[in-house]
Amino acid sequence: MDHLDHVPDLVKQFCHYFYRHIRERNIPEIQSMYEVSFLKLSERYYKTSPWPAVELIQDVVDQDHVFCLLYKEMYFRHLYARCQPDLRQRCESWDNYCDLFGLLLHSNVNMQLPNIWLWDMVDEFIYQFQSFCQYRGKGASRSAEEAELLKQCDKVWAVGEVLNVLQALVDKSGVVAELAADGGARFNSVDGYYPNTSNVLRMLGYFSLVGLLRVHALIGDYQAGLKAMYPLNVNEPQRHLFTPKIAGAHITLCYYAGFSYMMMRRYLDAARVFNSALAYINRVKQYHARSVQYDQILKKNEQMYALLACVCALCPVAAKALDENVATQLRERNGEKMGRMARGDLPVYDELFSYACPKFITPAIDISASTNTSQAAYRAQLGAFLAEVKACSTLPLLKQYLLLYSSIDIRKLATLMEVEEGALRTQLTCLKAKAYARKWNGGADATAGAYHSASDIDFYIDVDPASGREMVIVSDSVHQRQHADFLARHIGKLEGIIRDLEAASVAGAPAPKAQAAY
Numbered sequence: 001m002d003h004l005d006h007v008p009d010l011v012k013q014f015c016h017y018f019y020r021h022i023r024e025r026n027i028p029e030i031q032s033m034y035e036v037s038f039l040k041l042s043e044r045y046y047k048t049s050p051w052p053a054v055e056l057i058q059d060v061v062d063q064d065h066v067f068c069l070l071y072k073e074m075y076f077r078h079l080y081a082r083c084q085p086d087l088r089q090r091c092e093s094w095d096n097y098c099d100l101f102g103l104l105l106h107s108n109v110n111m112q113l114p115n116i117w118l119w120d121m122v123d124e125f126i127y128q129f130q131s132f133c134q135y136r137g138k139g140a141s142r143s144a145e146e147a148e149l150l151k152q153c154d155k156v157w158a159v160g161e162v163l164n165v166l167q168a169l170v171d172k173s174g175v176v177a178e179l180a181a182d183g184g185a186r187f188n189s190v191d192g193y194y195p196n197t198s199n200v201l202r203m204l205g206y207f208s209l210v211g212l213l214r215v216h217a218l219i220g221d222y223q224a225g226l227k228a229m230y231p232l233n234v235n236e237p238q239r240h241l242f243t244p245k246i247a248g249a250h251i252t253l254c255y256y257a258g259f260s261y262m263m264m265r266r267y268l269d270a271a272r273v274f275n276s277a278l279a280y281i282n283r284v285k286q287y288h289a290r291s292v293q294y295d296q297i298l299k300k301n302e303q304m305y306a307l308l309a310c311v312c313a314l315c316p317v318a319a320k321a322l323d324e325n326v327a328t329q330l331r332e333r334n335g336e337k338m339g340r341m342a343r344g345d346l347p348v349y350d351e352l353f354s355y356a357c358p359k360f361i362t363p364a365i366d367i368s369a370s371t372n373t374s375q376a377a378y379r380a381q382l383g384a385f386l387a388e389v390k391a392c393s394t395l396p397l398l399k400q401y402l403l404l405y406s407s408i409d410i411r412k413l414a415t416l417m418e419v420e421e422g423a424l425r426t427q428l429t430c431l432k433a434k435a436y437a438r439k440w441n442g443g444a445d446a447t448a449g450a451y452h453s454a455s456d457i458d459f460y461i462d463v464d465p466a467s468g469r470e471m472v473i474v475s476d477s478v479h480q481r482q483h484a485d486f487l488a489r490h491i492g493k494l495e496g497i498i499r500d501l502e503a504a505s506v507a508g509a510p511a512p513k514a515q516a517a518y
Helices: 002-006 009-024 027-045 065-082 087-106 115-137 144-152 159-173 175-182 185-189 200-218 222-228 247-263 267-288 294-314 316-321 324-342 346-356 373-391 395-403 410-417 421-434 484-507
Strands: 407-409 436-439 450-453 458-463 470-475
Touching: 009 027, 009 065, 027 065, 027 115, 065 087, 065 115, 087 115, 087 144, 087 159, 087 200, 115 159, 115 200, 115 247, 115 373, 159 175, 159 200, 175 185, 175 200, 200 222, 200 247, 222 247, 247 267, 247 294, 247 373, 267 294, 267 316, 267 324, 267 436, 294 316, 294 324, 294 346, 316 324, 324 346, 346 373, 395 410, 395 421, 395 470, 407 410, 410 421, 410 470, 421 436, 421 458
Parallel strands: none
Antiparallel strands: 407 470, 436 450, 458 470
8 A cells, every 4th residue: 555655635535535435325424525525525635636546545445446437537638627637548538437337237236415516527538529629629639649549539429428427327227217207306305315225326317418419519500409408497497397306407408409509590599498597596696606507607697698689689579588587687788789780780699609509510520530520510500690680680670670660562672772673572581580489388308399470570561452562560579578477576565665664663653652762
């Protein structure tokens, strides 16, 4: 045990007690050591360097194979956060995840771990996959030796392999059937901790549903991502959804679900998901002010406001369903930019999308290529988004003219729009098509839905019997704002103000006769 001399005593004690608490299934102590002690020791001894290799501490933990795999998972996570991993370390981390998940899938490991650790495990697994894809895609800065080594690691962090691991965790855990049976009521009531059973595989399977959504979104397969997260119901988070109990998991779920809806042009669904997530962050962020995830929570908050601004500019009706606080914050942050986007300003769309979109990856990469394939994936998604924006660029002006009239001659409208009559008919057809959007209509399938009105005006073309000319007939607004929540919220505020005034009045009233002796 001479090699232990190189490890600080506090670190040895940490590993020993951490191992003991895991063996004893002491969840509160495990979580405290994981969330507090590990970070304090990292800050004290390993601020810019990796933790001791597993070989240096394995004697302290009786060379326990399972604990060594868990320790290496934390070791590599710290390495990615504080250092710059090389190709060998990236491959070793992949091998460790394969060993750890393989053990959990094929063995009866009867242990319990904190749910936050299991979420971090899945989250870090996908982050390292994303990091490796970006590293592999930087062909211009790669040496010939690195390129040769990468060719030998064709299975390491491959998209198909990552998806297979996540899907295997979902299937083996049986979580889909369990959630579908009662909507997740029992699962949510016990936080996944069933008596006398391990929560590890069950929770890894649950969080892998979020992971599958994220991976599919990163490669641009948004329909498959929303399908893969079944039966998690992001559209009704108040109905037995467990992720709100872990902020990082819920924000990730809402961010990628909302972004997928936006790229599928389901703007009403995207706005609803972003609205729910932003209201959630506003409620819980104060409780995470000292958390290491606080900066990431704030960043995702700003990104979702940027995406929501794009959604509301493309579909103004979506803004009418936002919570009052979310709508106020949106105007304060992006009000000026939304005005410019409403006028068809493409650079603003480009700016907000570039800031708020995920870091896309390319599933298949040519190692010999000298270009940055990650940038190519980003440009492909940006191009698809801007193509949709360009298709709608003339519609705001057309809508403004229609709002001024109850009926207008097509020739006159074409003159106002400064286009040929044929081009105007095309624009009217486009506006009519954009007036309806697919919207979720219930159930756990996030891709299900029916077409609903997504415009604040409706119109049709008819022939004026008197003049024989074709006219655009504009009907009244087809979308009515729901005022119930707004009124209920302000009634509650008014009642609170009245109570405060009455309390102040009582406090300032003359003393009663019983107190005259004073």
